Amino acid sequence: MILFALLGVLFGVVGGMGLGGGIVLIPALTLFMGMTQHEAQGMTLFAYLPMAAAALVSHFKQKNVNLKPALFLTLFGCVGGAGGYWLASGIEEAPLRTVFAVFLIVIALLRLWRGEIGPWLKKRRDTTR
């Protein structure tokens, strides 16, 4: 149980810094704690709530939230969320895990491209010109 709390702290620190913690909490739960893919996903959704709540309060206070689009997106998002859950609950552990792994790799590559490779290429192009 202490290990779960420690994982929670780690996830919270990463998430609190806005780096998106949930996406690594899931593999941590399946690879190290022996949870199934479905369990890890459900648990991560929960762990996200207290962390996001704290950040949200401060954003609302600073009036950073665009309320109208947020409400609109939420409405459609909840429909999508139910659809996503419906699909996830309908597929077996192994394929869900594989699809998630591919999703993880794609996101990681996208982040690398955005943060490092893209700007580096642009800089190179600009200096050689």
Place this chain on the structure above:
Amino acid sequence: MKKGVKSAAVGVVSGFVAGLFGSGGGVAVVEGLERTGTEEKRAHATSLAVIFPISAVSAALYTAGGYVPLDSTLWLCGGAALGGIIGAYCLKRVGVRLLNNIFTLLMLAAGIRMLF
């Protein structure tokens, strides 16, 4: 009208990702908002306001489906709340870029490990 349809699509897609994978929905919302000209900070804040209720709904569905072990989840949530506070505090002090890159490599490694 066209903007509304696009916006609805962003909502459905990000919700779908969140429901299917239990995470990652925020990426789609931030992307969608920034493309429609919302500045980065507001896009992040707004995405948080969107993903929070979506996560709550999805979490409830996962619980109803019997996928959430209560005990360990409670410990996890407690830790996450504490970590969130530490993270927000550290944000002003640590080089985020290096951390971000380490984190990205970790994602890549975990993804590859999960495939095999």
